[in-house]
Amino acid sequence: xxxxxxxxxxxxxxxxxxxxxxxxxxxxxxxxxxxxxxxxxxxxxxxxxxxxxxxxxxxxxxxxxxxxxxxxxxxxxxxxxxxxxxxxxxxxxxxxxxxxxxxxxxxxxxxxxxxxxxxxxxxxxxxxx
Numbered sequence: 001x002x003x004x005x006x007x008x009x010x011x012x013x014x015x016x017x018x019x020x021x022x023x024x025x026x027x028x029x030x031x032x033x034x035x036x037x038x039x040x041x042x043x044x045x046x047x048x049x050x051x052x053x054x055x056x057x058x059x060x061x062x063x064x065x066x067x068x069x070x071x072x073x074x075x076x077x078x079x080x081x082x083x084x085x086x087x088x089x090x091x092x093x094x095x096x097x098x099x100x101x102x103x104x105x106x107x108x109x110x111x112x113x114x115x116x117x118x119x120x121x122x123x124x125x126x127x128x129x
Contacts, residue, residue, distance in 0.1 A: 041089030
C-alpha cells in the first residue's frame with residue numbers, strides 16, 4: 001500500500017499496490033501548464049485508488065480526451081486521467097516516500113519547455129507518446 005496527499009492534506013488517497021509502476025515524465029505543454037513544470041506520474045488502475053479524504057478534489061476537463069484532478073483548497077495537481085478510462089496517472093511527487101521507483105521514460109519531449117534541458121539520464125525519450 002502507498003499513501004499520498006495534496007499540499008494542504010485536504011485530499012488524501014491510498015494506492016492498493018505493493019510496488020508502484022514506474023512513472024513517466026511528461027513534457028507536454030498541458031502538463032507543464034497544469035503542474036508548473038513537467039508532470040511525473042505513475043499509472044494506477046481505477047480500482048487500485050481510494051480517496052481517503054477528497055471533498056476538495058475537483059476535476060477539470062483539459063481536452064477532449066482527458067481531465068485533471070486537483071485539490072480545490074490548495075491547488076495541488078494530483079491526477080490525470082483519460083476520459084472513460086480504466087486507469088489514471090497519479091502525481092509521483094504527491095505519493096509519500098518511499099516510492100522505490102524511478103522514471104521509465106520521457107514523453108512528449110518535442111513539446112518540452114525552452115527553459116530547461118533533459119539531462120543525460122539514460123532513460124528512453126519519445127518525441128510524442
